[in-house]
Amino acid sequence: MSKPTSLDRFNVSRRDLIKTSTGAAAGMALAGGLAASPSIDSVAAQDSGTALQLGRESEFAAIFAPYHISTGGQTQVMDLIYSRLLKVRDDLSFEPDLAESWEVNEDATVYTFQIREGVTWTDGEPLTIDDIIFTYKTALIPETAASQAGKLRQIKGATAFYDGEADEIEGLERVDDTTLRITLEQPNVAFLTGTAGSSTLIWVLPEHIFSGVDLANIDQAPESLAPTVGSGAYQFVEYVPDQYVSFTANPNYHLGAPKIEQVFLRLAEPATQLAQLESGEIHLLSRMAPKEAARLEGNETVTVISTQGVGVFQTAVNNERFPDKRLRQAMMYGTDRNALLEAVLLGQGELVFSTVIGPEWAVFDDLNTYDFDPEKARALLEEMAWDSEQSIELTWSKGSQTVELAAPVFQQQMADIGIKIELAPFESAAYVDKVVNDPDFDMAWFGGGSYRLDPDVSSNYYMTVNWTPNGGNTTHYSNEELDQLFLDGRATSDIDTRREIYHQVALILNEDVPTSSGGRTIRSSGSIASCRDCCPDRTSTSGGTSRTGASPNSFPATRCRHSGGSALISLVQTLRSGQPWVGTFFVVSLYRFQCSFSSRSSHLPWSIWPREIRSRR
Amino acid sequence: MINPATRGELGPEWVEERKKALGLDRPMIYRYGIWLKELLSGNLGYSLVGGQPVAEQIGARIGPTLLLMVSAITLGTVIGIPLGVYSALRPNSWTDYLLTIFGFLAISTPVFFLGLASMYVFAVNLKWLPTSGMRTLGIPASTTDLIKHMIMPVSVLALVHIPLVMRYTRASMIESFRQDYVTTARAKGLRERAVVIWHAFRNALIPLITIIGLSLPELLSGAVITETIFQWPGMGLLAMRAVNARDYPLVLGVILVTACMVLISNLIADLCYAVADPRIRYR
Numbered sequence: 001m002s003k004p005t006s007l008d009r010f011n012v013s014r015r016d017l018i019k020t021s022t023g024a025a026a027g028m029a030l031a032g033g034l035a036a037s038p039s040i041d042s043v044a045a046q047d048s049g050t051a052l053q054l055g056r057e058s059e060f061a062a063i064f065a066p067y068h069i070s071t072g073g074q075t076q077v078m079d080l081i082y083s084r085l086l087k088v089r090d091d092l093s094f095e096p097d098l099a100e101s102w103e104v105n106e107d108a109t110v111y112t113f114q115i116r117e118g119v120t121w122t123d124g125e126p127l128t129i130d131d132i133i134f135t136y137k138t139a140l141i142p143e144t145a146a147s148q149a150g151k152l153r154q155i156k157g158a159t160a161f162y163d164g165e166a167d168e169i170e171g172l173e174r175v176d177d178t179t180l181r182i183t184l185e186q187p188n189v190a191f192l193t194g195t196a197g198s199s200t201l202i203w204v205l206p207e208h209i210f211s212g213v214d215l216a217n218i219d220q221a222p223e224s225l226a227p228t229v230g231s232g233a234y235q236f237v238e239y240v241p242d243q244y245v246s247f248t249a250n251p252n253y254h255l256g257a258p259k260i261e262q263v264f265l266r267l268a269e270p271a272t273q274l275a276q277l278e279s280g281e282i283h284l285l286s287r288m289a290p291k292e293a294a295r296l297e298g299n300e301t302v303t304v305i306s307t308q309g310v311g312v313f314q315t316a317v318n319n320e321r322f323p324d325k326r327l328r329q330a331m332m333y334g335t336d337r338n339a340l341l342e343a344v345l346l347g348q349g350e351l352v353f354s355t356v357i358g359p360e361w362a363v364f365d366d367l368n369t370y371d372f373d374p375e376k377a378r379a380l381l382e383e384m385a386w387d388s389e390q391s392i393e394l395t396w397s398k399g400s401q402t403v404e405l406a407a408p409v410f411q412q413q414m415a416d417i418g419i420k421i422e423l424a425p426f427e428s429a430a431y432v433d434k435v436v437n438d439p440d441f442d443m444a445w446f447g448g449g450s451y452r453l454d455p456d457v458s459s460n461y462y463m464t465v466n467w468t469p470n471g472g473n474t475t476h477y478s479n480e481e482l483d484q485l486f487l488d489g490r491a492t493s494d495i496d497t498r499r500e501i502y503h504q505v506a507l508i509l510n511e512d513v514p515t516s517s518g519g520r521t522i523r524s525s526g527s528i529a530s531c532r533d534c535c536p537d538r539t540s541t542s543g544g545t546s547r548t549g550a551s552p553n554s555f556p557a558t559r560c561r562h563s564g565g566s567a568l569i570s571l572v573q574t575l576r577s578g579q580p581w582v583g584t585f586f587v588v589s590l591y592r593f594q595c596s597f598s599s600r601s602s603h604l605p606w607s608i609w610p611r612e613i614r615s616r617r
Numbered sequence: 618m619i620n621p622a623t624r625g626e627l628g629p630e631w632v633e634e635r636k637k638a639l640g641l642d643r644p645m646i647y648r649y650g651i652w653l654k655e656l657l658s659g660n661l662g663y664s665l666v667g668g669q670p671v672a673e674q675i676g677a678r679i680g681p682t683l684l685l686m687v688s689a690i691t692l693g694t695v696i697g698i699p700l701g702v703y704s705a706l707r708p709n710s711w712t713d714y715l716l717t718i719f720g721f722l723a724i725s726t727p728v729f730f731l732g733l734a735s736m737y738v739f740a741v742n743l744k745w746l747p748t749s750g751m752r753t754l755g756i757p758a759s760t761t762d763l764i765k766h767m768i769m770p771v772s773v774l775a776l777v778h779i780p781l782v783m784r785y786t787r788a789s790m791i792e793s794f795r796q797d798y799v800t801t802a803r804a805k806g807l808r809e810r811a812v813v814i815w816h817a818f819r820n821a822l823i824p825l826i827t828i829i830g831l832s833l834p835e836l837l838s839g840a841v842i843t844e845t846i847f848q849w850p851g852m853g854l855l856a857m858r859a860v861n862a863r864d865y866p867l868v869l870g871v872i873l874v875t876a877c878m879v880l881i882s883n884l885i886a887d888l889c890y891a892v893a894d895p896r897i898r899y900r
Contacts, residue, residue: 051755
């Protein structure tokens, strides 16, 4: 669990590199995204027994099929009820979950996992390697329209399987009862980093439950609507629209039975959530508007913790409808992103100019910063003969207070340079349909991602093979040169070579602005009730994943005292192993917003994308 | 979910086939006929988001909505009428002015403000009541718990309803007091209480019935803002979500139910007129 802070660390061996760098990335995600520090003061406002109450925004997309997960709420549900091959620790290294151990060969083409034995589903059936293979194969069947499909096509033979030319996936092998081997078409040192985005390490589904399901309608299948057979620390109980999703402890969980009996995700409006947090009805709120966080700073019962974010707020212009990059560049120049950052995120973020924003070796300072310049924006629009009568519909998922604050300002600024923007917020599920599953939008505004983990994270959003719904390329941007650069960047673990490659990537993204990156959230906050005895003397292990997919395990007791990031971890640990805090509650509210202004996505001009990630767990 | 890439390969024949299967090749009037037929058999269609039957979703919301709205309107009426009568008996007195001021304040304060303010006072600061929802999660559901959760939303809705009823009652009563039959009643020596109740109030009922009749549709349509703030799983919240999600079948279903309720309330109000005032008779 060493922190990969120096480059020396990276030179140890390729395998080490892979493990540490991806781990580091994930850890950052964790540290960035989740923060909280435990406090043990019991919040006695509600007599809720041993139930942990987590807050969630009411615009909740009740889609529980692991192939169509795109919101923090869904991720949270998945992490509670299903398991994946690996989890990510808070120091960013991986830790075993369903896979007890794993190995990567010298050139990063073969990943071998030793699968844990004796794991059972909540209905008593054994969880075997067949379930894992079933899950991955299903993701590569076109009808499923899995968001992981694009990334998984790196696996040897996956494309042939996807196209119906093969019955089996060559690179997905069951070596024996407990050994799974994944062979890639081309080397990729960052293959596992997908954990954070759930794109390469999918939550494993029970084959005996899902084998007959109509894949084209998997979201509506009863098995998906009420996924009671799982393998996570908790078992799904019920989803009551507009009220809650409830879970009960899984006594047979393979990493140890959780000590907290019940978990509720309470759904409510943001204003109501704050009241719930302050009255102690919910124990953790992981996303909060900066303004609210500032107000709660002095509150005695609530601790607000901010941590560094790893994602970026971005606007994405549909490349198929608006292919001219000058429109996106004009939007970048025409947006006063600094002012937005100040006004919307209260300065708690930083502008970025591409989504290649880390780790440290992949930070570049020679990018066009697109300083606010309406004149230049108008000139670009004139040059491309933009029709100022044409309007562009800007879509976002309702409930993000940050976007809601920023969108009208953006609209006004665009009007100034001659671009007519119409605001069209959608309820979460409808937004996902419109933007991701069946793209039919002009422009979308979203935030998040785990870009700082590894520059390859960006490949999911800009490579042609990853066009939605088969990946994260929302804008259907396509650039052969860029595609090749991403492939090259995966093929080597030499930091200097990678730095050079990703420098090119950053320059292209900066120039083309496929999505306009707004800003990156610099910190997020969480809060906890008064922190006395906050760190029980224990180093139990338990894992969980944050919204960005990191999952902590075994953190030393001393760390939780002041570090925001560990609180969440502790919370997750409590969920899993639960000993210290059963019956007492911490109030943790954690907000994390990221506002990154980077330019990427197919054409999104400016971008401010403040994005709040609220993940509470 | 159709993969757009796959859909492109499927070609126009496939699209035609799907249209046929969905009945989209028929003229609109024919499709409307199908919709009506299905409606009569209780099928309101399927939600675009999630695919659940609309009737089922609406059905699940009717109970909570009725519970909330019946309580609120009853409470508002039961408190509003006596206050109105009291005001009318002492017009322009300080109590009348006080009630008038209260009425103006209550009716001009936005519901969301009232809701959030009461939440902060009673749930966050005093911790007397739960903030939202219908039950405390983690403990078995109980009637006491439900009542606790009802107090705030019901009070907020009633608070908005009271001034309406109160002011109409007052105006209508004052009008009645000026009528000759009230003078006659007093002249024949009836007790004041009898005059107020049997002569003045009975005749003041007509505008009241109108007002209460107008609020009856809310019984089923719910209260969008209040339900949203208090996360009450009623029709208002459902309507709100349906609109946000552009879930047309669901919006259609909610509007249909509300429209039916408006018609029914009007009918009930009309029938009540006849009961309250024998001069109004339908032949």
